[in-house]
Amino acid sequence: MPDKPLIALAPMAGVTDAPFRLLCSQKGADFTVSEMISAQGCLTAPPSQNAYRFLTHVEKGEGPVYVQLFGADPVFMAQAAAKLYGTGRYIGVDINMGCPAHKITGGGAGSCLLQTPETAAGIMRAVRKAVNGPVTVKMRLGWDSFTAPQFVRMAQNEGMDMITVHGRTKVQQYAGKADWDAIAHIKQIVTIPVLLNGDVFAAEDAVAALRHTGCAGLMVGRGALGNPWLFAQIKAALQGENAKRPSRTEVVETAIGHADSMAAWKGERHAVIEMRKHFAWYIKGMHGAARLRTRINQLGTLAQVADALRAFVLEAGGDEPH
Ligand SMILES: Cc1cc2nc3c(=O)[nH]c(=O)nc-3n(C[C@H](O)[C@H](O)[C@H](O)COP(=O)(O)O)c2cc1C
Structure with a gap:
């Protein structure tokens, strides 16, 4: 295992927007990745269109961010990569070759590219040529079998700077356990850095996975939901130090700060709705969380939500670790 493995926030559509990335980088993520962005969409959307303005927003003070693109057309992918990297907001471009959602694979993108290695190579080559900075790939073990070994050799030959491997096939979706043996094998095949991904929910998982695979680092996805402390842990x-757990008060105050930063960016009406899932993740596991979640989902202002959260932890024992 390297001296200082990279500990990064994995891309998550609907989650890894600017406020959440900012929070994770403040709490120790070495880098973060944007939500996946359609290459074609970003080239054709009018600049005034909110969806793309929001997707491509990077907050002041954020740490290093990769922009992740999905698409099946090398020309669009290269143009979108050049356009977004050219804004100077991102440290590099990540190519999505892992998304299993039908609306993405149906168009030949995401994990579908694991079935069409020639198209995948064409995309990597085109994006590599278009971007004068790091270009990386995030992928799965294969479509329905372990084809990643050939694939990562190809990615290295096409000049990719790093590969992140989620230890499941597309067909597995999220079932079973991420296969760290398979990732350890892939790590041996290439000389470029390989990051492991899948099922790191606690600090001990990360240490075990890094020891097992010898990877250059890892990406945390679901484990960071409501738990940006995981990076520092x-x-x-x-x-070899004991991971510090935040107190319930710290959790709730962080959730409120997260909501404030969302409101400052998108306005309170959006923030109240979009933060609901985050609030549920933050309070998950606390006694009475289900009832509080239902209550929060009925509240219309962030001040009301903040009051409800603070009253809840006061009763639950705010100094207790979460
Ligand atoms: C809500 C959600 C959205 C996701 N969106 C993306 C995405 O936009 N791009 C991508 O490459 N992977 C995406 N993923 C996959 C994660 O990056 C990660 O590979 C997967 O969750 C496994 O890692 P984990 O066990 O640490 O969560 C998403 C996962 C979740 C749960």
Whole structure:
């Protein structure tokens, strides 16, 4: 295992927007990745269209961010990569070759590219040529079998700077356990950095996975939902230190700060709705969380939500670790 493995936030559509990335980078993520963005959409959307303005927004003070693109056409992918990298907001471009959702694979993008290696190679080559900075790939073990070994060799030959591998096939979706043996094998095949991904929910998982695979680092997805402390906890555990757990008050105050930063960006009406899932993740596991979640989902202002959260932790014992 390297001295300082990279501990990053995985791309998550609907989640890894600017406020959440900012929070994770403040709490120790070495880099973050945007939500996946359609190459074609970003080329054709009028600049005034909110969806793309929001998707491509990078907040002041964010740490290093990769922009992730999906698409099946090398020309569009290269043009979109050049356009977004050219804004100077991102440290590099990540190519989505792992998304299993039908609306993405149906168009030949995401994990469908694992079935069409020639198209995948064409995309990597075109994006590599278009971007004068890091270009990376995030992929799965294969479509329905373990084809990643050939694939990562190809990615290295096409000049990719790093590969992140989610240890499941497309067909597995999220079932079963991420296969760290398979990732350890892939890591041996190439000389470029390989990041492992899948099922890191706690600091101990990260240490075990990094030891097992020898990877250059990892990406955390679902484990960071409501738990941006995980990055610092992983780093502490890698130093052999005890991972510090936040108090309930700290969790709730962080959730409120997260909501404020969302409101400052998108306005309160959007923030109240979009933060509901985050609030549910933050309070998950606390006694009475289900009732509080239902209540929060009926509240219309962030001040009301903040009051409800603070009253809840006061009763639950705010100093207790979450
Ligand atoms: C809500 C959600 C949205 C996701 N969106 C993306 C995405 O936009 N691009 C991508 O490459 N992977 C996406 N993923 C997959 C994650 O990046 C990650 O590979 C997967 O969740 C496994 O890692 P984990 O076990 O740490 O969550 C998404 C996952 C979730 C749960």
